[in-house]
Amino acid sequence: MSDRAPLSREIALAAAAVEALKAGRALPAALDAALAAAERSGRLPEASRAAVRDMAHEAARRLGLVDALAAALNRRPPAPRLAALQAVALSQLVEPIRAEAVIVDQAVEAARAAPDTAPAAGFLNATLRRFLREREGLLAAAREDPVARWNHPRWWIEQLRRDHPADWQAVLAAADRPPPMVLRVNLRHGSVPAYLDRLERAGLAAARVGEQALRLERAVPVDALPGWSDGDVSVQDAGxxxxxxxxxxxxxxxxxxxxxxxxxxxxxxxxxxxxxxxxxxxxxxxxxxxxxxxxxxxxxxxxxxxxxxxxxxxxxxxxxxxxxxxxxxxxxxxxxxxxxxxxxxxxxxxxxxxxxxxxxxxxxxxxxxxxxxxxxxxxxxxxxxxxxxxxxxxxxxxxxxxxxxxxxxxxxxxxxxxxxxxxxxxxxxxxxxxxxxxxxx
The missing domain is CATH 3.40.50.150 (Vaccinia Virus protein VP39)
Known part of the structure; x- marks a missing residue:
């Protein structure tokens, strides 16, 4: 049995959360609601839950850009659910990937699976395939707008330029990168070098980025961390x-x-x-x-x-x-x-x-x-x-x-x-x- 749900279902769930975000709801609550609804209609594997969260977060990080792309691709604004499906798919296609045809096919399948978006599945297919054909030109034109280039509201960009004239671009760029998983070693239970050794024995690569801070090479569930339940370590940003x-x-x-x-x-x-x-x-x-x-x-x-x-x-x-x-x-x-x-x-x-x-x-x-x-x-x-x-x-x-x-x-x-x-x-x-x-x- 696969440890993942069909990709079309994952895309649909991520789109439901993005639709709620566009309506003004916080993304964590929107994701919780979408995943809870999915569980009611059938068990969703943990790997799929993680994939849904990753796709929704990626769409949120690139929302300024994908909204500008959508405006260029669509003759008129689609219904909110379809717009969210398009946003999730576009956010995955901004950078060329080997599986881009799969992304398009599965996004279209997600549209076909719901009565309210099924009639527009052909429209979604056409806009996504047009984007793949014209990606370079569409991206260049979209990024002429600062909101699309930096993926932040215009007022936010202006405020950063005033407050940090030498660093505002670096701050905006940092916000569009996925965050690391950083640990805080409990010094009452052991030293930082000793915990680094425990991570290595557990097959988890990490680097020291603070007095008590260790950045994992890849994020893992907290119960996979040595000594988590014993309070040997906590998750906390180095700052x-x-x-x-x-x-x-x-x-x-x-x-x-x-x-x-x-x-x-x-x-x-x-x-x-x-x-x-x-x-x-x-x-x-x-x-x-x-x-x-x-x-x-x-x-x-x-x-x-x-x-x-x-x-x-x-x-x-x-x-x-x-x-x-x-x-x-x-x-x-x-x-x-x-x-x-x-x-x-x-x-x-x-x-x-x-x-x-x-x-x-x-x-x-x-x-x-x-x-x-x-x-x-x-x-x-x-x-x-x-x-x-x-x-x-x-x-x-x-x-x-x-x-x-x-x-x-x-x-x-x-x-x-x-x-x-x-x-x-x-x-x-x-x-x-x-x-x-x-x-x-």
């Missing part, structure tokens, strides 16, 4: 792994991890120090993985649902020694992992989110003891969510000072503030911002 060491908790301190879900930074803090930690998040659904991660690593923390902007609802009145504010943001630094974000965000979100970030900082500052430290972090590359928020906060709080930050990245020590996404042989991380604030006595 995100900087947060806990930068805050540098000490044994016995009271620590608050505000906006804690899904728990990667919470568990890292507890790996570094035997501290009294409160993990806070406004969304109970984001706290479930926090509890799961704590249990897997054998750690304890106070897990609380509550709004960081309203401490009166959850704070016990005792000051914290250290606070991590991993603030809600556009997530513009992690779009290689979440390619749908760029298409769901709007320019107006920048003002809304920066105001919320400022409110969180102002609300949590009184909870910090004199001499205590607060690390402000986002996974954004937009200055309005980062340097602007911190500068405004410092200007309105005379008892706050900013401390310099440095960390070892790859084989060098670097000053840390705005971390742009990058992937090289020695370093591989998403985009993050860090600012360490100290409360003056």
């Amino acid at each position: 995100a792994q900087l947060a806990a060491p930068l805050l540098a908790p000490r044994d016995g301190e009271r620590v608050l991890d505000a906006c804690a879900g899904p728990g990667g930074k919470t568990t890292h803090l507890l790996e570094l120090a035997d501290c009294e930690l409160t993990a806070l998040d406004v969304d109970e659904s984001r706290l479930a993985p926090v509890r799961e991660n704590l249990a897997r690593l054998g750690q304890r923390a106070r897990v609380v649902e509550g709004d960081a902007r309203r401490p009166e609802g959850w704070w016990d009145g005792r000051p914290f020694d250290r606070i991590l504010v991993d603030a809600p943001c556009t997530a513009s630094g992690i779009v290689r992992r979440h390619p749908d974000i760029r298409w769901l965000r709007r320019r107006r979100d920048l003002a809304t989110l920066s105001a919320r970030q400022s409110e969180i900082l102002a609300a949590l500052w009184p909870l910090l003891r004199p001499g205590g430290k607060l690390l402000y972090a986002t996974c954004s590359v937009f200055a309005v969510e980062n340097e602007s928020v911190v500068a405004s906060f410092l200007a309105s709080h005379a008892d706050a000072g900013r401390l310099p930050l440095a960390a070892r990245i790859g084989d060098a020590d670097e000053a840390i503030a705005q971390l742009l996404p990058v992937s090289t042989s020695l370093r591989d991380h998403d985009g993050f911002f860090y600012a360490l604030l100290e409360k003056r006595s």
Whole structure:
């Protein structure tokens, strides 16, 4: 028995998720819904589930380009489901591949299999085959539009050009590459070299890209990782792994991890120090993985649902020694992992989110003891969510000072503030911002 469903079924499921994305739904939720519906009509092998996710993510990464191609290929916009099938197929055909005839045939088969798209299967076949005949010219013409060339909304591109005039193209290019699977070795359970040896014995190639960070050559299910169930290792981007060491908790301190879900930074803090930690998040659904991660690593923390902007609802009145504010943001630094974000965000979100970030900082500052430290972090590359928020906060709080930050990245020590996404042989991380604030006595 094959360990994969027919390719036509996989394409159809990916298209259902892309259709939902185009309608404004987050891709993870859209994929979950599509895969759940597939399971109800017959078991879907795990390999097919992975293939569906890969195809949907690839279509999201190339959505600007495939939309421009579709506009050139179609005399009039097709119905949403057919448009999504076309988008998934085109995203697979942008680069020449040996199986491109199979992709076309199976996309057409997917159209024939559904009553609402069956009448237009011939249209889909004709447009995809025309694209293969005229690929070079159609791609060149489409890429004249910056949205198609960079696969990001126009406002996003403009914002990056203003914020990072020397690096904006590299940031956009990084977002269109699939992300690596990066591990964080639990130093309480063993050393990084020792875990590298365990990976090698398990047939998993990896390279060190941070103090505790190992990038796998290929992604695998977490239960294939040596010592996963024993808490020997966690999955966490190398840039995100900087947060806990930068805050540098000490044994016995009271620590608050505000906006804690899904728990990667919470568990890292507890790996570094035997501290009294409160993990806070406004969304109970984001706290479930926090509890799961704590249990897997054998750690304890106070897990609380509550709004960081309203401490009166959850704070016990005792000051914290250290606070991590991993603030809600556009997530513009992690779009290689979440390619749908760029298409769901709007320019107006920048003002809304920066105001919320400022409110969180102002609300949590009184909870910090004199001499205590607060690390402000986002996974954004937009200055309005980062340097602007911190500068405004410092200007309105005379008892706050900013401390310099440095960390070892790859084989060098670097000053840390705005971390742009990058992937090289020695370093591989998403985009993050860090600012360490100290409360003056």
